[in-house]
Amino acid sequence: MREFGFESTTSEVIAGLDLSGRVALVTGASAGLGVETARTLAGAGATVWLLARDRGKLDAALAQLQAESLPGRLESALLDLADLDQVRVAAAGLLAACPKIDLLINNAGVMACPHAETAQGFEMQLGTNHVGHFLLTGLLLPALKAAAASGRAARVVNLSSAGHRYSAFDFEDPNYRQRTYDKWEAYGQSKTANVLFSVALDARAREAGVRSFAVHPGAISTELGRHMDREDMARITANFPGGKWTFKTVPQGAATSVWAATAPELEGRGGLYLEDCHIATAAAEGSRDGVQSWAVDPVAAERLWQLSEAWVGESFLAGEVHA
Template identity: 40%
Template sequence: MPGWNATNIPDQSGRTAVVTGANSGIGYVTARELARRGASVVLACRSAARGRAAEVRMRSEVPGAAVEFAPLDLADLASVREFAKAYGQRRDSLDLLVNNAGVMALPYGRTVDGFEAQFGVNHLGHFALTGLLLPRLRAAAPGARIVTVSSGFHALADVDLDDLGGDEHGYRRWIAYGRSKTANLLFTHELSRRFAAAGSTLVAVAAHPGYASSNLHAGASKLEGPTLNSRVAAFGNAFVAQPAASGALPTLYAATAPGVRPDDFIGPRFGWRGAPVRSWRAKRTFDDRSGELLWAASEKLTGVSYGSLPR
């Protein structure tokens, strides 16, 4: 693991991957490097214009790359269902699902289905997507993986199981973000536990990029306008953050490296930058009871059941 970089990615020929939010930043680099190593990659993006532009750019950077854009809006469960249906009509199996897309520290808003936006996109959208693609993942060769991108900011807050919808009047954007990232880790923990109980070879892991320059910061800044916070974020992206190519390494390691264990959390060596290593995470993200309760609530909210997995 020390010094691991994209040149260490094993051959991915014959494997198929779905990467959400693959039109820019860490998602784009993740998809490109998987394609460079021979994987067939689906670029699952909300914006058709940006998704198609990413496909064209990727083909120019990796001649012969097997990549294609497919529309996916994680803020709309109907879109998630349509994506999974379309994928199943075209492919029998899925070797790698990278739940990368996300939003960060947005002003209060709601998804199409009425969920607080950060929790709805970062957790519920990916929970539904994973469940709907689970039959294709189970049909893949042994060792198929699900990588969910969390954040070191999960340390800011635990999930509030009594207010998963988010109280508009008590809304604090960074706390809401931290809760959604804790939900990512609890989801990975509970998914790993259920795979083990089922005797499944599927591997669920999590990763975080440290502090990497990405559109997450830019997206929040555009919504809130030219404020001190947006200027600080712009300065950090330009002079402090590591580039997206480095920020993608923990995700790529989690997705491809031998020896990755179920429920691992992979991040940069020094917390915010560096080669990928197993990362610290809050003890509460290993709590079985919280994982079970979040899982049950997520199934109810999304209408997506993982009924084939034992509790």
């Protein structure tokens, strides 16, 4: 019986699993958890596509993994989630290269950035973390369904965060047109959107064999904190028990993503929020652990799905909602 927890690492979670013949895509694979997730999946034999927006960083990450002589094939492609036109170009190239996609890890993210907008005018955190991934996933559904048709469910893993507790999704003003921008609230809203997307995607795609999970990786020192100032550090540190950071290493941080993507224990499951390599329970009052009810509300999930379809001007999996 496999049992994992807070300290479990990618190598522990992947031990004994063979991913040869499978194709995995990892967004934000130029830094942090994305590189470690790609390394682990390729280490188990999968063909892994590293996707990132910065050509120099992407090439460096690819070269770093190539130097490790991993058993799986490594490929790379540019993807800028903050521009839906570029997402369409990337998705078309990926579909041409990969008729079947077994695993899609929507890992890329920005956190607490100063107010900015994506190319199409979405608030930057919502646009990057949710809207870009929504369109990418929708466009890649034919390849995900094709992989699932071979008999084993395809999985879509959406990196969320315990930060989803900072905000429910504000359907009245998601892009901060009327309210004052708050960088942490906006991060929380985008990370709530990642969970709601997982719930709605799973409800629509499960009959076709595509399952979806949301993941909180833990607190890991990566480039994600690039916009944090001293005040942010103090505020977040105060939230940790005893006022001390309880960091994970990068291999511990990426372990829940790898578990979500590959765990046999999750077969037949989906629409779930995972943390520390287990299925999270409902968040208790004042706790940093667990999932807030607003993030797994199926009504809000369906509402966000429809709003997201309107935003990207595409309809995916129409009429395939299953309770």
